[in-house]
Amino acid sequence: MWRRRPGADDGRVTEIITGLSMSPLEIVVLLGAVALVVARWLPPAARPRVTIAAGAVEVLSAILLAMAGVRWQMLPVLAGAAFALPFAVLPLRRRRTGRPAWRARWWLALPGSLACAGLIATGPAAAWAFPVPVFPEPSGDFAVGTRVVQWTDPLRPETFTADPDDRRTVVVQLWYPAQRSPSGTRRAQYLGRTEQEARTVSDALARGVGLPGFLVDGVPRARSRSVFDAPVDGGGGRFPVVLFSPGSGGVRTQNTAWAEELASHGYVVAALDHPYDSAAVVLADGRTITTETASSGDPDEDEKLAAGWTAIRAADLGFVLTQLDGLDRGAIADPLNGRLDTGRVAVAGHSMGGAAALQAARQDRRFDAVIDLDGFPHGPTSPSLVQPVLALTQAITPATDARYLPRLTEALGSSTATSYRLTVPGAAHLTFMDGPLYLPPVPSIVGTLGRVESPRVVAAATRAFLDAVLRGAPGDQAGDLAAVLPAYGELSVHRPG
Structure with missing residues (x-):
């Protein structure tokens, strides 16, 4: 569930997930990282499109996040995405050069995916524990x-x-x-x-x-x-x-x-x-x-x-x-x-x-x-x-x-x-x-x-x-x-x- 935080101060829209304070850009980075990890386990026909879209979104949003200022809570999310990205993109490059596509065996990919997922999950958990405080809207008439x-x-x-x-x-x-x-x-x-x-x-x-x-x-x-x-x-x-x-x-x-x-x-x-x-x-x-x-x-x-x-x-x-x-x-x-x-x-x-x-x-x-x-x-x-x-x-x-x-x-x-x-x-x-x-x-x-x-x-x-x-x-x-x-x-x- 999403809701707008009332009283935005500088024209930027800030959203919060109920119980978890994260900016829209941070949420995009989080979703992109998750998509990169999940792409390995999708049906073959869907993997290339999801990987390309997720990789492009992740790289662009990470650049924008670095320009805006990265909170430490997002570092494990970025680390998980960085670890997953080459393994997601490498098979696509081999396919385009005409060589047989390479994919890690499932018994190698599974622990790697779990490790990436663990890193990524640390981000929202840390954001929940140490959020940017959201002050309550005063209830009075003034x-x-x-x-x-x-x-x-x-x-x-x-x-x-x-x-x-x-x-x-x-x-x-x-x-x-x-x-x-x-x-x-x-x-x-x-x-x-x-x-x-x-x-x-x-x-x-x-x-x-x-x-x-x-x-x-x-x-x-x-x-x-x-x-x-x-x-x-x-x-x-x-x-x-x-x-x-x-x-x-x-x-x-x-x-x-x-x-x-x-x-x-x-x-x-x-x-x-x-x-x-x-x-x-x-x-x-x-x-x-x-x-x-x-x-x-x-x-x-x-x-x-x-x-x-x-x-x-x-x-x-x-x-x-x-x-x-x-x-x-x-x-x-x-x-x-x-x-x-x-x-x-x-x-x-x-x-x-x-x-x-x-x-x-x-x-x-x-x-x-x-x-x-x-x-x-x-x-x-x-x-x-x-x-x-x-x-x-x-x-x-x-x-x-x-x-x-x-x-x-x-x-x-x-x-x-x-x-x-x-x-x-x-x-x-x-x-x-x-x-x-x-x-x-x-x-x-x-x-x-x-x-x-x-x-x-x-x-x-x-x-x-x-x-x-x-x-x-x-x-x-x-x-x-x-x-x-x-x-x-x-x-x-x-x-x-």
Whole structure:
């Protein structure tokens, strides 16, 4: 079954087979390779026509694929075709020269054909395991625009460097409700403003988990559903704001599908790169800052380190909220002037970013709600939270850090507002970011929800919480959420007192 991927960005038609991401050209190469192998076993009358047609198509499509850029997943397909081609063509050449046609005996041809078929099958299997991610179409009424800003805090020194004049700089990507772009408008590059930045970030992320960069070479090829610098929606309304901090070593774009879904429903999402913590941060002047945070191997020392890094992230979040408030008031010239409702703000994060969101909310009452996506709380547990919190977690198992649930329960239970813990069945730690869209569907890595359901569940649950807390009637949210959230997992409600 074939279907068109909506929102093609540059006029090229991209097709996907259900469950398998391959371009039309890659599919032609695959079919040509299969035909070359199969030709040996066809009736004598059909062999020449099939071999000539398949060989011509394979050579031409392979040349075009090389010009467009070959993904590593296609190399075994090309190898299988290259191995089969001379054995398919050689009998035809001998026939044309008048000499007796030569064909390998079946007992030689069979293992050769099986070997070629095995090589060719490796290609689509690898493309399925490591695809070019296809981002879900946002379900809201708004189109989505995105852009990147960079801000320096003149009041905070950069503690990761020895330069006393170095000040803390953060890179922020905004997703916002936008006007509809003309058909064929190029969509935003995933992981960066340019493909080169995307490759820099992708390679750094791969190194961070010990993988060679080529394994995820499809990721920097991807494009999301938003449009860079699209005009802001012209309706004149003001949009609630959600700040986001990524996981340890994570990057601002790691939850793009989630951010685009929220923006399509009328939120502005501001996601941060934390320099020296994020895997790679490309600054406006072209410099790339890579991570300098690393485990010491000692649990007690690591907890102290994590608490310190979390505090820096929390300060980054507070600084960015101040910048956004100034932007809304016109202190910074921007198309979003007067469009940000900084009186309705949530702070969110994944993993260590979730811990940073909790700390930012403790320190800054301007945050009205908190979303912790499977984040272990680090740092001080006081003062108590006064904001409602939604904590999404994977299933708690014997392998889970024994400190995680007690620490999280303490944070939620001590809040003076009603808070929620939602355990999502079938989720793993990376379910709560874009990982399921491009990583192998291994349950221990990305869970069992799948590439379609993973982003849908996370976005739907968090949007229900945000709609109730930031847009709902006071006093009604607890009952509404207690009724709505169980559709996405196992809900625990923590009420004040």
